[in-house]
Amino acid sequence: MLNALDKKLLSTVADLHDVPQGAYSIRKDGESLLINSIENIVISPKKDRPGIDIKVKPGTKNQAVHIPVIISMSGIKEVVYNTIEIGEDADILLVAGCGIHNPGSKESRHDGVHEIIIGKNAKLRYVEKHYGEGTGEGKRVLNPKTVIEVHENGTGEFEMVQIEGVDDTHRITEAKLHERARLIMTEKLMTHQDQKARSDVVVELLGKGSSVKVVSRSVAKGSSLQVFQPRVVAKAEGKGHVECDSIIMDSGKIRSVPEIWAEHPLAELTHEAAIGKIAGEQIIKLMSLGLTEEEAVRAVIEGFLR
């Protein structure tokens, strides 16, 4: 059911070498390919539109859910809606991700809309990798929209990575944090050639004691362009920190526009950002250890995005 190309894409975006254990949903070329539920984690197709509902029962622990999407054809365009509910006190790893192999001349595009609700005292670790490849001229486009709500004392840890090969992306992430809710969001982006990436993040601190840390790391190579606009709005006594670090190479361009907005007098908000070229000393040091310049640059970039 999974051919060699499918397996390669699944391995790249979800670290899977075959159909996984536990609960999963694998989507291929615009259709649901495989769905598997387990006792505590029920995955069911949406009735009114493409996508799935995932319900994790309260108290479920030490389970991983895989929901990768792969596209292996040219000209596929889909909008998929997934709703993920993590019950109270649960503690779950969710592995999403999308890989596009576009062999032809038409654009292939996946727009994934994720609505994620993390219950009281629950914890979700979310990993999402995006990747594109293909010998044709057809563009690989990924526009993820992620809407997160973290309830009282819940925790969300989001790691979102665009590995390479995505020609165009507009990433939208929105989060609302209630009392003592925590969110750590790390976004890592690499662009090449004339690729474009835009990421808009809005986090609202709505409950007392809520906190968020947004970390963005990016590398723009070729003549690619990246625009970041992470915003943290504190409407309650909460803490927020935004940090953006970017490396530009070749003639890449990066705009970074973080915003902190304190609407509550006891809010504490900070941000920092830096855009610069790759550190020359590191390259020289690695070259003195025997690496070629190209190998040294690759090692530094990999370390930066790790």
Next chain:
Amino acid sequence: MLNALDKKLLSTVADLHDVPQGAYSIRKDGESLLINSIENIVISPKKDRPGIDIKVKPGTKNQAVHIPVIISMSGIKEVVYNTIEIGEDADILLVAGCGIHNPGSKESRHDGVHEIIIGKNAKLRYVEKHYGEGTGEGKRVLNPKTVIEVHENGTGEFEMVQIEGVDDTHRITEAKLHERARLIMTEKLMTHQDQKARSDVVVELLGKGSSVKVVSRSVAKGSSLQVFQPRVVAKAEGKGHVECDSIIMDSGKIRSVPEIWAEHPLAELTHEAAIGKIAGEQIIKLMSLGLTEEEAVRAVIEGFLR
């Protein structure tokens, strides 16, 4: 010619106790009151619209130019255009500033548009203080627009302070920096009650080796609102740093949206910002030395804005 109120306003906004030495222009209640040129610094009224031209001859050193504006009536509204040219190799202090005493119920407003050209190897230190007072209901409004161009190896040091009593301000500052030009811009703002302040800054690094540092410090008391949008755009191999620190008290609100935009691969841009309440430890320490809480808060705020 200067009454007691005039002298009080001049002292507050320009540290002057009477008509100054050297070149000056004093504007009062919508009209030019006094103008004085010296050999190397010629001040002349504009012919086509309100305002003055200031020409500082090349090589002029160790001179101060005072150009304060005072308004002592209710209902004065003026837009004033000043053009300031600093000749090559000159080194000058320019003291601007505007004080409004509004005794009545009508709005009094001064919109000052400053065009400032700093010549090759020249240096300008620019100090501008804004202040409002008055027993009436009439608003005190100040909208300064400052357009700066710094030529090769020139230096601009700008200190812009809104002391207090300004009900509404929209500050616009634009700067273009050529080869090896330097700009240090410090903005300090205090707002009370339901006052509003907005500051937009755009600095373009156009020449190789140009550099800018933008520092913003602000305190929002009462239910006042402040919005900051400092931007640095690097179109050449230059360095830029933006830092914004804000204290909120009572139910003040602050939005900080700095932007760094690298259009050149060798640009180095950084920013950092923090919004928070006044540091509790400092208050406690000062109170343990015998200050009342009110005195301690005042001392910390004054230190922060110094």
